[in-house]
Amino acid sequence: MFIKQLYTGCISEAAYYIESDGEAAIIDPLRDTEQYIELAKERNATIKYIFETHFHADFVSGHLDLHQKTGAPIIYGPNTVTKFSVHIATDGETFTLGKISLEVLHTPGHTIESCCYLLRDENKKAHAIFTGDTLFVGDVGRPDLSSGDLSKEELAGIMYDTLQNKIMPLADDILVYPAHGAGSSCGKNLGVEKYSTIGEEKQSNYALQQQTKETFIQTITADLEAAPKYFSVNAQLNKEGYEALESIKNKALQPLDINTFKNRFNSDAIILDTRPAAVFTQGFIPGSIFIGLEERFAEWAGSLLPFDKTMILVTEKGKEEETVVRLARVGFSKVEGYLDGGFDTWLNAGETIDLIIDIEPDELAMDIKHDKNLQVIDVRRETEYAVGHVKDALNLPLNDLTDLATIAAFEDNQNLYLHCGGGYRSVVACSLLKRQGVHNLRNVLGGWKAISEEKNIKTEKEASALN
Template sequence: MESAVQVHAIVDEGLGNSCYLLDLGDGSALVVDPPRDLRAVLARARDENLRIRFAADTHLHADFLSGAVQLAHDQGATVLASAAGRRAFAHRGLRDGDQVELGGLTVTALATTGHTDEHLSFLVSDADRPVGVFTGGSLIVGSAARPDLLGPDRTDELARAQYASLRRLAALPGPTAVWPTHGAGSFCSAPPGAERTSTIAHELVTNPLLAAPDEQTFVDALLGSLGSHPGYFHLLGERNRQGPAVLDSSATGPLAPLPASLVAGLRSSGAVVVDVRPVAAYASGHLPGSVSIALRDQFASWLGWVVPAGAKIVVVREGDQDVADVVWKALEIGVETIVGELDGGVDAWAAAGHPLARTRLVDAADVDTAGHIVDVRQTVEYTAGHVPAAQHVELGSVAALVGDMAQSATVVMCGHGERAATAASLLERAGQRDVGIVVGGPWDWAQAHGRPLATGTDRPTAAAT
């Protein structure tokens, strides 16, 4: 969307979030909701010849750790955040209506509780004319962010606060740009396929929540749209309140190379081996009991979701996979327990006399509906179309429900194969044998067999969603 000021969006496709670099017109910038992985933010600032002078956080319970403390340390940035958040580090605490003069621009703090109870939006005005608003997890494109992160006893209250906050934002002039943090792909959560930015006028016409005729209709619609979310979300609010530790090169440098003998000992003492190789490589041979989480945009979400918090982690990767991508994605969600990587990979493990496990790959065309099929996609994906008779267990629930799923000859499917591989690895880790990973998804099956997919929930689900 066009605006009268220069705003550069830096999108994390994996977590589904955007942070923003606001050009203040004097060679400096304000960054809104910076992630802990600042590489893309700093690169964009260099490209635009901007010095980061301010960092603003809209709320504590984001689905990532904030990079504001790091920017204060490295760049001398002033941190702007809600006074109600009681942050334990140096910052300028703002309350509703407080204004910060940034050269020719004015930023006004707007209390927009609902997603969290200390949530602020930041309205940017140029010569008293509103040009855009950073809405964080309040108004998002086509929806509003979830109000249940502070627990079930607060959900209804926060949903009603979200209603009031959205009505307040909707009263801004129609051309006002809307710059949300949460977007498509965020479990915080936004409709799939939504645009990243919008305007107030566009949201008034297209956002179904803004069309709700009253508060109760709004609350029912918002709560009815919620899917599941990773448990690690609940750990990040306090981490962000305290302020994530400042990182140096030692925290983000190469992983310690661990010989097979040491990895064997770590496994015996409870460490989790996370295999980040592509699905085919994992299936052809992996350490028994390892967890497959292919290194891709969504790696961080699933790492935080399926690996127990605080567990020591040993990484297995291929030589051409950038270890920095593994480390930064983990740090971004607060996982700081990676102790190293298997030196020499699976070849070194086998050469040391240790066994390798293998998992069969199944082409979508060969999936037999008479067998036991487990679909591990999110509920909204499953209800949109699935192989008939497929049992639904969201990937995030597999570890908790594995005892109820123990059967022979199970094939696991998702949309492409990566989540299926993670689920299969969790089943194998729990002792199940003869597990297959479907390469492809339900639409591949339907095309191969010339049969329609089932929709809705046509059979009981085992997912605790």
């Protein structure tokens, strides 16, 4: 028996390769499926099954592409409704894989069709459970993302029954392999470990502690941040079908000369610049949006960019395909080329450029004392802002900067100083503001981490963080 967790850190997603006697199964595959096919080839195995734990909302699954390439059937749990052919398993149905087996446990709550797969080894002993978004390390799946007309409270109640009846009876030594790790928006506060055991979760996971159903519902539905905007798009694609990744790459990986690039930009395409933040601020094509590959690129792209507009790219040389694949993971399919030669082509042609002025925290400290029109803009999440921020700073989370009314509220004479936690999100925010004509701004290097160490900047906490 062979199990390999294939973890993609930028979206906190775990897919799984399971193999026995030359037969393999993939659980919750990503859209870029070559990694699974190559692994099976290296191990002289045949992919026999494609298992999905539920309709994912945070990424576009690779089930359709992988089925097309391997012929392996796609398995979903009970109550699944799709617009393509799948095997809808019954609760308790068992699938044989070489000398091992996978048993379907219907575990609704995160979604109605959610299920887990209990792996039994060569001796029929329960060895591991692949829990999807039902059970995470230290958390459970949030009940407000998907499942028709049921309320989050109703789904939370269903989740309680699932945990009590399907998870708690399992043996403590069974390994827990979830679909997500820390940083995922599919739960509230996932642990940093990428796997666990049933026994460890019974001891430490708040959702598995002894409590009434009413208390559980209140706890699991409290303090849920708004789901990222792209979640509904991804869930629909996973349920109804999507364009093959190879087709998207064929359209997107077209090198554009500068004239073709300019013509497409003038026809209302979005320019997406994925170079590192420190490079972007030194010079970029006016009107382009920065979302750098170095951080949680796909999540921010899905949260900030429209899905119905054509996109053209400016990337570091050799990063074109990576950019396209990571965009496709969250549902973008309208990329129509990249600037051949990247930003250097634009610069060498003598075209107009824009830039963002970077400043150190000590310069911010001096400017605060002397500039009456200075406004600090903190683009971190509300929870981050609450535990510490620059005195009188305005909290505008990055997600809100797609609201044109918010941007229009700035006064022409205001000098805006933007920062985030470490320096990535603030550059994204600066590019969004500049695209809407706001140019009197500065980007504070190092973000809150650096600002909080500057003794000459007054900071404060929200009352909620003092308790």
